[in-house]
Amino acid sequence: MKDLFAKRMSRVPRSFVREILKVTDKPEIISFAGGLPHPDSFPHQEIALAAEHVLTQESREALQYSTTEGYWPLREYIAQRYQNNGLKVHAEEILITNGSQQGLDLTGKVFLDKDDVVLVERPTYLAAIQALGLYEPIFKSIRLQKDGIDTETLKNTLEDSPVKLLYAVPNFQNPTGISYSLQKRREVAKIISENDTVLVEDDPYGEIRFMGDHQPSIKNFLNESVLLGSFSKIISPGIRLGWIVAQEEIMDKLVTAKQASDLHTNYLAQRIIYRYLTEYDVEKQLKKIREMYKRQRDLMIAMIEEYFPSGVQFTEPEGGMFLWVTLPLGRSSMDLFHLAIKEDVAFVPGEAFYANNADKNTLRLNFSNSDEKKIEEGIKRLGKAIEKFYI
């Protein structure tokens, strides 16, 4: 049987995070390893009412097959939201997907041939390495600085040899929490527009900014690109709804690829979400999430400052769900992980998030999924594990 599987399957690692989540499933363990939104943030009552409405009033349409592109009013709603933020997007340019993860897969499907070069940030979103990796590209990575990707290296790399895609997460990146400055956004747009490369801008966290100024999406400064969005972090990940923004030429190919994959995204879910978005207070929902995650992020940082030894660095994200810790050089966060598990606390060792040349002294902490008591206790335990690790 082993010999029957396609070669490409052996090149893609299983999700390291999922493997880790198995170890951290025990009730006594406080886990900062997952990447989940807080279940208290789900607007379950409103979704229940929206679902009831759709199933009682619109069931003949909602339970039927539908168009590959997605439910037109939902596409219009998403386009309008971008327009309110100053980005000119037409509903025709929106393709509704099964989460932004499907957006990544479809992008890989329409652009990548074996051995094409894909540039990613260093570190990058683990499941992007998986999704794009299935199309057998060669990954190259570019260091992420405090204010975004290293644009000097980006420019040189693109000038050196052909690159098909640049994959970037400019807002509150998973795993680091880092966001691009306005200047970096402009620079990336300029560099990409001067080369034969497509930018894939993945933005599931943009709406979860709880401090600092809103930053425009790179697409504002770039005509041709692929922009990915999602309802997972602002409403519910279980409902699996996301979208791709792309202009006609790219959209045509994406629609063909999506037809082959699944005909269309769950139509019932699309109508329920649309009903929710138009009948209930989305701004209130966003405010609730931002306030909640800011409290959790502030507490995690305060606890880190109190309980981690000096020499341990960490990012201070202005939004999103993660922060990134760097141990002194030469320390392995994988070794720390085993000590931490003994203290009943878990995180994801950073090496999972590198396409190549991992920095082994890094780790990711999630602050969205833990309440304040767990953050206090968990960071104390982690601080203890790090102290032991130092001795």
Ligand SMILES: Cc1ncc(COP(=O)(O)O)c(C=O)c1O
């Ligand atoms: C950067 C990034 N892109 C995409 C996704 C996938 O999200 P979705 O639930 O929309 O498929 C995630 C989820 O964690 C993510 O962090």
